[in-house]
Amino acid sequence: MTSAQIASAAPPRPGLMPLDEALSQLLACAQPLNGVETVATFDADGRVLAQDIVSALQVPPQDNSSMDGYAVRCADVRSPGAPLRVTQRIAAGQAGVALQTGEAARIFTGAPIPPGADAVVMQEDTVLVPQADASAVPEVQVQTVPQPGQWIRRSGEDVTRGACVLQSGERLHPASLGLAASIGLAHLQVQRKPRVALFSTGDELVMPGDVPPEAMPEGAIYNSNRFFLRALLHRLGCEVSDLGIVPDRRETTIAALKSAADHHDLILTSGGVSVGEEDHIKPSVQSLGGLNLWQIGMKPGKPFAYGWVQRDPVATDGSAPGRAHFIGLPGNPVSSFVTFLLLVRPFVLQLQGARQTQVQRQTLPAHFDLPKADRRREFLRVRRNAQGGLDLFPNQSSGVLTSAVWGDGLLDNPAGTTIHYGDQVSYLAFADLLS
Amino acid sequence: MTSAQIASAAPPRPGLMPLDEALSQLLACAQPLNGVETVATFDADGRVLAQDIVSALQVPPQDNSSMDGYAVRCADVRSPGAPLRVTQRIAAGQAGVALQTGEAARIFTGAPIPPGADAVVMQEDTVLVPQADASAVPEVQVQTVPQPGQWIRRSGEDVTRGACVLQSGERLHPASLGLAASIGLAHLQVQRKPRVALFSTGDELVMPGDVPPEAMPEGAIYNSNRFFLRALLHRLGCEVSDLGIVPDRRETTIAALKSAADHHDLILTSGGVSVGEEDHIKPSVQSLGGLNLWQIGMKPGKPFAYGWVQRDPVATDGSAPGRAHFIGLPGNPVSSFVTFLLLVRPFVLQLQGARQTQVQRQTLPAHFDLPKADRRREFLRVRRNAQGGLDLFPNQSSGVLTSAVWGDGLLDNPAGTTIHYGDQVSYLAFADLLS
Numbered sequence: 001m002t003s004a005q006i007a008s009a010a011p012p013r014p015g016l017m018p019l020d021e022a023l024s025q026l027l028a029c030a031q032p033l034n035g036v037e038t039v040a041t042f043d044a045d046g047r048v049l050a051q052d053i054v055s056a057l058q059v060p061p062q063d064n065s066s067m068d069g070y071a072v073r074c075a076d077v078r079s080p081g082a083p084l085r086v087t088q089r090i091a092a093g094q095a096g097v098a099l100q101t102g103e104a105a106r107i108f109t110g111a112p113i114p115p116g117a118d119a120v121v122m123q124e125d126t127v128l129v130p131q132a133d134a135s136a137v138p139e140v141q142v143q144t145v146p147q148p149g150q151w152i153r154r155s156g157e158d159v160t161r162g163a164c165v166l167q168s169g170e171r172l173h174p175a176s177l178g179l180a181a182s183i184g185l186a187h188l189q190v191q192r193k194p195r196v197a198l199f200s201t202g203d204e205l206v207m208p209g210d211v212p213p214e215a216m217p218e219g220a221i222y223n224s225n226r227f228f229l230r231a232l233l234h235r236l237g238c239e240v241s242d243l244g245i246v247p248d249r250r251e252t253t254i255a256a257l258k259s260a261a262d263h264h265d266l267i268l269t270s271g272g273v274s275v276g277e278e279d280h281i282k283p284s285v286q287s288l289g290g291l292n293l294w295q296i297g298m299k300p301g302k303p304f305a306y307g308w309v310q311r312d313p314v315a316t317d318g319s320a321p322g323r324a325h326f327i328g329l330p331g332n333p334v335s336s337f338v339t340f341l342l343l344v345r346p347f348v349l350q351l352q353g354a355r356q357t358q359v360q361r362q363t364l365p366a367h368f369d370l371p372k373a374d375r376r377r378e379f380l381r382v383r384r385n386a387q388g389g390l391d392l393f394p395n396q397s398s399g400v401l402t403s404a405v406w407g408d409g410l411l412d413n414p415a416g417t418t419i420h421y422g423d424q425v426s427y428l429a430f431a432d433l434l435s
Numbered sequence: 436m437t438s439a440q441i442a443s444a445a446p447p448r449p450g451l452m453p454l455d456e457a458l459s460q461l462l463a464c465a466q467p468l469n470g471v472e473t474v475a476t477f478d479a480d481g482r483v484l485a486q487d488i489v490s491a492l493q494v495p496p497q498d499n500s501s502m503d504g505y506a507v508r509c510a511d512v513r514s515p516g517a518p519l520r521v522t523q524r525i526a527a528g529q530a531g532v533a534l535q536t537g538e539a540a541r542i543f544t545g546a547p548i549p550p551g552a553d554a555v556v557m558q559e560d561t562v563l564v565p566q567a568d569a570s571a572v573p574e575v576q577v578q579t580v581p582q583p584g585q586w587i588r589r590s591g592e593d594v595t596r597g598a599c600v601l602q603s604g605e606r607l608h609p610a611s612l613g614l615a616a617s618i619g620l621a622h623l624q625v626q627r628k629p630r631v632a633l634f635s636t637g638d639e640l641v642m643p644g645d646v647p648p649e650a651m652p653e654g655a656i657y658n659s660n661r662f663f664l665r666a667l668l669h670r671l672g673c674e675v676s677d678l679g680i681v682p683d684r685r686e687t688t689i690a691a692l693k694s695a696a697d698h699h700d701l702i703l704t705s706g707g708v709s710v711g712e713e714d715h716i717k718p719s720v721q722s723l724g725g726l727n728l729w730q731i732g733m734k735p736g737k738p739f740a741y742g743w744v745q746r747d748p749v750a751t752d753g754s755a756p757g758r759a760h761f762i763g764l765p766g767n768p769v770s771s772f773v774t775f776l777l778l779v780r781p782f783v784l785q786l787q788g789a790r791q792t793q794v795q796r797q798t799l800p801a802h803f804d805l806p807k808a809d810r811r812r813e814f815l816r817v818r819r820n821a822q823g824g825l826d827l828f829p830n831q832s833s834g835v836l837t838s839a840v841w842g843d844g845l846l847d848n849p850a851g852t853t854i855h856y857g858d859q860v861s862y863l864a865f866a867d868l869l870s
Contacts, residue, residue, distance in 0.1 A: 062653070112653070173840075174667045242477075331545065
């Protein structure tokens with residue numbers, strides 16, 4: 001090899017960009033996608049709402065019983081043991097008639113409170129008065145003195161007519177689907193799913209299944225990043241096209257990028273973004289659009305690329321003119337995993353118009369020592385233990401994906417910071433980051 | 436109505452069963468289902484592994500560079516500035532040759548360390564020696580004194596050959612798919628999905644879309660429970676058959692239960708399990724199998740039913756003889772939601788053979804007062820605030836589904852316990868319970 005070859009592969013050392021700045025630059029590029037679709041409320045879990053949901057009714061629609069028992073007039077039950085005549089019976093879905101003095105209504109959970117009644121007595125707090133004639137009007141003795149309003153659910157206590165119960169930009173989850181259904185909505189307007197093209201680059205990569213372990217050539221490794229990236233994208237509500245491993249040749253890479261850009265909102269790759277990496281991704285994206293190579297002050301995950309690929313104006317179907325976003329993640333599995341969670345996740349949520357793109361961090365005690373500080377802000381793979389503290393996975397190398405399987409979250413450790421047992425540290429749960 | 440009618444609807448008041456006892460009785464009935472299936476690793480997110488995964492190879496397969504830079508012999512660089520001749524160039528997927536004294540190898544991330552080299556120097560810590568003849572063997576000056584082993588990832592540091600990297604009974608998530616792929620597995624053996632039949636009972640229920648809000652008859656309410664139950668079951672990896680609202684008639688209910696039992700592992704209903712509720716679910720299940728009606732000491736969610744429905748031995752396809760499980764949830768939306776998370780979720784995970792059926796609780800400070808203790812163990816809908824404390828949703832009624840949309844978790848408050856601002860309380864995150 002020659003000096004000239006080496007020189008071209010070794011640019012001057014760049015300054016490290018703080019993660020927060022990288023995130024804010026990235027989010028500034030993530031304009032919400034055009035395109036709203038109507039989906040069945042049944043199928044809207046995980047989608048981002050594209051409308052404010054205003055209720056056309058009260059929930060519950062009228063005052064109703066929250067117990068099985070008897071609707072009574074408190075004025076009739078000034079002391080325990082007062083007998084009342086049971087003159088009606090109201091099940092859920094039925095309507096009672098006005099309750100007169102000395103009367104009680106047998107009532108069931110969810111049934112409307114009859115006019116005149118101002119409390120419900122649980123049936124466990126009543127005794128039926130034995131009667132010789134089973135066809136007589138039954139009587140019930142109330143064993144407790146009821147408080148006005150007891151065991152009554154008020155009309156509109158959950159939702160009042162005209163209230164905005166769910167806002168545009170909210171990410172729907174099971175309870176929100178139930179809430180939308182409770183006000184009669186069988187369909188919801190949601191943002192369309194981002195279309196993401198996923199591929200990996202690197203001649204050393206072999207797809208699992210293509211070559212058995214015992215026949216792997218020297219230097220070859222199995223592609224693992226695409227497996228978790230695809231699952232993570234699905235969890236975020238994306239449609240994923242898996243374009244496989246693109247061989248390290250310029251013309252193949254350019255063709256793959258051009259085709260992907262025409263049909264996708266985002267092209268996501270892993271590998272090929274390190275400083276001097278042997279790869280055609282960077283020049284190919286540059287030739288088709290633009291590319292920013294960042295060296296982010298984080299560990300794992302320093303190299304990261306954001307750019308765009310111009311779409312073919314003829315091939316485009318019209319709904320998506322302009323550019324496709326390009327994000328290049330580092331090739332090391334843990335770097336790829338962590339940069340996805342901290343940068344791509346908020347980006348993809350913002351493409352869908354989600355208002356909340358960040359997860360809430362927790363402050364927990366470290367149950368370990370980290371005597372050696374790193375120059376970069378470090379995201380350590382940790383796990384909550386039974387004592388409520390955080391344990392550290394022993395090997396924090398960016399190649400050790402086991403750490404992300406063992407861990408249940410990331411400890412966000414500021415640059416240059418050592419950790420002593422018992423220190424309060426900042427923790428991000430995978431349960432939040434993966435949903 | 437007659438005394439006889441009332442008496443039959445009002446059984447004696449039962450004692451309350453502790454939640455932990457209900458859970459342990461329920462789990463004792465949840466034998467893992469027969470049936471393992473092979474799925475593509477790509478499609479295994481959320482599934483429960485049915486095999487131990489033992490690695491047939493080392494990951495990484497050989498010592499390799501974790502940086503772009505130069506592989507060197509430390510003995511050659513005793514002081515900064517030592518010049519080395521760059522005699523080879525090793526990219527990922529290639530193999531180098533032995534490094535001789537005074538030599539360096541240009542090396543890229545992931546490329547194998549050549550024999551003889553014992554450290555990698557980042558290219559940022561090197562300077563190329565200017566040379567008049569660009570075709571000469573280039574030289575590089577190393578600006579730092581390398582430590583043996585630096586920037587070298589050791590063979591097997593992630594996975595050693597023969598190690599069990601994932602165990603039967605683990606629930607797979609994105610990182611575990613990546614780990615399985617990294618040892619060459621394109622397919623995995625997982626437990627089959629539980630087949631769940633879901634229906635609601637109650638003549639007051641109307642499906643959203645069937646009747647517009649302005650035309651709802653008095654006493655009618657929209658069915659909301661099935662919407663979140665279906666989404667929750669999907670998140671737990673179940674196949675869900677939605678059987679709709681079963682009218683409150685005995686023969687319809689029996690027919691629906693019999694048909695559901697033949698083709699499902701679990702029949703899940705909401706509504707119809709209260710003490711005196713007007714419903715045909717309880718006698719129907721009893722006539723087709725057996726039923727335990729529990730009054731659980733929890734709020735929301737006191738009434739809960741576990742039972743079974745005998746399958747038709749002729750109609751059964753052979754793979755699933757015997758019984759289908761039956762679980763009846765309370766009809767109040769929040770009761771239904773909370774009992775699902777605390778009882779049905781572990782049940783369904785155990786049907787899949789999952790080893791971990793409980794979520795980890797956290798201890799957080801309450802940022803509110805709860806001056807009135809409840810006789811039952813209470814699961815309050817709360818939300819973490821920016822100060823790391825818990826806020827309480829103001830209306831904790833079991834009919835107010837808004838509380839579960841607003842909240843991000845449950846505060847598990849022991850029976851008879853008041854809460855003062857600042858008290859440390861036990862918190863269960865929805866992010867954990869919903870995944």
